[in-house]
Amino acid sequence: MKPLSMMLSMLTIGIISSATMADVTPSSVTIANSTPMASSLPNASSLPNVSPANSDLVNRGAYIARAADCMACHGEDYTGGSPIATPMGDIYSTNITPSKRYGIGKYTENDLKNALRKGRAPDHMIYPAMPYPSYSGMTDEDISALFAYLQTVPAVDEAPEHETDLPFPFNFRILMLGWNAINVPSSEKREGLTQPQQRGEYLVNNLEHCGTCHTPRNSTMGFDKGMYLSGAPLGEWYAPNITPDNDSGIGTWSEHDIVTYLRTGQLDKRAYAGGPMGEAVAHSTRYLKDEDLGAIASYLKAVPAIETENKVTAVDVSTLPNPISESITHDLIAQKDYLKQAKAKAGSNSPEALYLAACASCHGVNGYAQSDAGYAPIVGLTSIRQDQPDALINVIVHGVDGATNTSPKMPGFSEDLNSEQIADITNYVRVNFGGLPASDVSAEDVDRVATAEPEQPFLIKYAGFLAILGIIAALLIIAFIIRNIIRSRRRV
Numbered sequence: 001m002k003p004l005s006m007m008l009s010m011l012t013i014g015i016i017s018s019a020t021m022a023d024v025t026p027s028s029v030t031i032a033n034s035t036p037m038a039s040s041l042p043n044a045s046s047l048p049n050v051s052p053a054n055s056d057l058v059n060r061g062a063y064i065a066r067a068a069d070c071m072a073c074h075g076e077d078y079t080g081g082s083p084i085a086t087p088m089g090d091i092y093s094t095n096i097t098p099s100k101r102y103g104i105g106k107y108t109e110n111d112l113k114n115a116l117r118k119g120r121a122p123d124h125m126i127y128p129a130m131p132y133p134s135y136s137g138m139t140d141e142d143i144s145a146l147f148a149y150l151q152t153v154p155a156v157d158e159a160p161e162h163e164t165d166l167p168f169p170f171n172f173r174i175l176m177l178g179w180n181a182i183n184v185p186s187s188e189k190r191e192g193l194t195q196p197q198q199r200g201e202y203l204v205n206n207l208e209h210c211g212t213c214h215t216p217r218n219s220t221m222g223f224d225k226g227m228y229l230s231g232a233p234l235g236e237w238y239a240p241n242i243t244p245d246n247d248s249g250i251g252t253w254s255e256h257d258i259v260t261y262l263r264t265g266q267l268d269k270r271a272y273a274g275g276p277m278g279e280a281v282a283h284s285t286r287y288l289k290d291e292d293l294g295a296i297a298s299y300l301k302a303v304p305a306i307e308t309e310n311k312v313t314a315v316d317v318s319t320l321p322n323p324i325s326e327s328i329t330h331d332l333i334a335q336k337d338y339l340k341q342a343k344a345k346a347g348s349n350s351p352e353a354l355y356l357a358a359c360a361s362c363h364g365v366n367g368y369a370q371s372d373a374g375y376a377p378i379v380g381l382t383s384i385r386q387d388q389p390d391a392l393i394n395v396i397v398h399g400v401d402g403a404t405n406t407s408p409k410m411p412g413f414s415e416d417l418n419s420e421q422i423a424d425i426t427n428y429v430r431v432n433f434g435g436l437p438a439s440d441v442s443a444e445d446v447d448r449v450a451t452a453e454p455e456q457p458f459l460i461k462y463a464g465f466l467a468i469l470g471i472i473a474a475l476l477i478i479a480f481i482i483r484n485i486i487r488s489r490r491r492v
């Protein structure tokens with residue numbers, strides 16, 4: 001490694017993740033015309049902020065803003081203030097409305113380009129909780145359109161409620177220079193792709209920044225490029241392997257399946273977009289044009305398949321329960337009666353009885369909820385077929401907020417159920433609704449997951465110490481360079 005980059009990397013050592021950003025449950029987001037996700041494949045939801053009164057450029061910019069999912073973090077009104085949890089502490093998104101005082105009203109187009117591509121605001125470095133390592137590949141045309149659009153957003157003259165305040169050494173934003181030297185850009189262009197696949201690559205890597213959640217991190221919290229899209233833990237969630245591997249990825253999904261999932265947030269008896277993915281669908285992918293979703297699907301089929309340890313048991317539909325009957329699934333009173341009978345039959349303390357008492361009022365006796373009302377049908381989901389039960393345990397322990405203000409929430413059960421009961425329900429759900437031959441989640445597993453601290457990569461943990469070492473090293477190098485310069489001057 002060259003001394004400069006070594007020095008920089010020592011100085012910066014770690015820093016930040018946008019990975020853990022999925023911990024963000026941007027809470028203040030509302031969708032103006034939110035429609036419940038339908039189960040058949042509907043057209044793209046129409047963009048709420050596109051109007052014939054706008055110029056073509058502005059309308060194109062509104063689409064770019066959706067495709068790049070700016071709202072997921074900066075909020076539906078772009079006023080910011082959502083915390084992005086990182087191992088170093090919360091980083092708050094900022095006001096990016098055209099307010100001159102609190103927002104980006106004074107930005108030139110070039111300023112926006114630098115912010116998106118290099119992580120440089122006019123007067124400071126930006127933390128990579130803002131996904132500029134992905135946006136670094138954005139085209140000039142897309143940034144121009146986005147700039148034009150952002151100027152039409154109503155200015156809000158208000159600072160976000162919270163400001164970022166990271167501990168030493170991360171409060172020195174200048175350290176990001178070193179981090180950027182190692183970790184930006186975050187992806188390379190693949191060879192031999194068809195034209196639609198190239199478009200898909202641009203969407204996946206640059207605009208939609210899918211890798212910020214689905215690619216694991218290396219010790220400096222940059223992307224682990226060798227494990228591209230092969231799945232990563234995400235706070236209480238797990239972003240699955242989306243490479244075309246058959247056993248641990250989505251190799252068995254057709255391109256149409258991928259499009260359906262990104263458009264509607266679900267795939268019958270296979271997958272559901274909950275938590276952070278639910279937000280990505282609600283704010284971004286459901287608005288994409290058919291050809292763009294098709295391009296993403298085609299590209300995901302072309303990336304190298306990576307086999308990972310967290311295998312997903314294939315669904316054998318014949319072993320899964322059937323919906324009780326259409327009429328009961330859609331009739332609340334009939335459901336209540338049916339649930340009552342089922343509870344009476346199950347006795348009082350069996351895992352089945354626990355499931356019926358705690359879960360069935362929302363997810364149905366057989367796991368088929370009223371999905372048109374936003375309650376997840378849970379039969380066959382990836383999250384319950386994974387070898388690692390952590391994601392499912394987390395959902396039961398912590399609940400789910402729902403992707404938008406209007407979507408129903410799931411309560412957490414850490415107070416109403418003990419670890420043993422949660423383990424029983426987890427096993428019941430995995431075997432009966434996931435089709436797993438067996439499941440042996442224990443109360444200890446539940447305790448481990450429920451009390452887990454987000455894992456800090458080594459370098460982050462010791463960053464304070466290492467940064468001081470780095471600063472000392474840097475001073476030594478500078479002293480050495482100065483000495484050499486002085487010496488060579490003397491020689492002249």
Ligand code: HEC
Nearest residue numbers: 021068069070073091092093094115121126127129130131
């Ligand atoms: C994953 C969350 C996330 C997404 C998605 C995101 N941002 Fe950010 N953005 C942030 C955070 C967090 C900050 C503040 C970082 C800091 O304090 O250094 C930020 C800061 C910024 C800034 C710097 C503001 C300033 O001058 O301080 C700009 C400009 C910006 N974002 C624009 C955008 C645009 C445009 C998009 C969509 C293309 C976008 N962001 C998408 C999280 C996000």
Ligand code: HEC
Nearest residue numbers: 272274275278358359362375376378383400402408409410
């Ligand atoms: C009050 C209603 C309610 C109850 C009770 C409830 N859930 Fe949920 N559950 C939901 C909603 C709503 C979602 C979808 C959230 C979203 O859109 O992300 C969900 C999502 C899920 C998911 C999908 C996770 C994923 O992969 O995205 C699973 C699994 C699940 N619930 C299991 C359970 C279990 C097991 C119980 C009982 C211990 C339970 N739920 C109790 C409402 C409920």
Ligand code: HEC
Nearest residue numbers: 022208210213237238239240271272273274276277382383
């Ligand atoms: C903010 C983090 C985040 C982003 C960004 C994100 N995902 Fe996800 N994704 C997740 C999580 C978490 C899940 C698991 C959802 C669940 O279990 O309910 C998931 C699930 C999926 C699944 C289902 C996999 C399976 O086996 O069930 C697919 C496919 C997927 N994502 C594709 C994408 C694509 C393509 C993009 C970019 C357009 C993307 N994701 C962006 C977090 C994210």
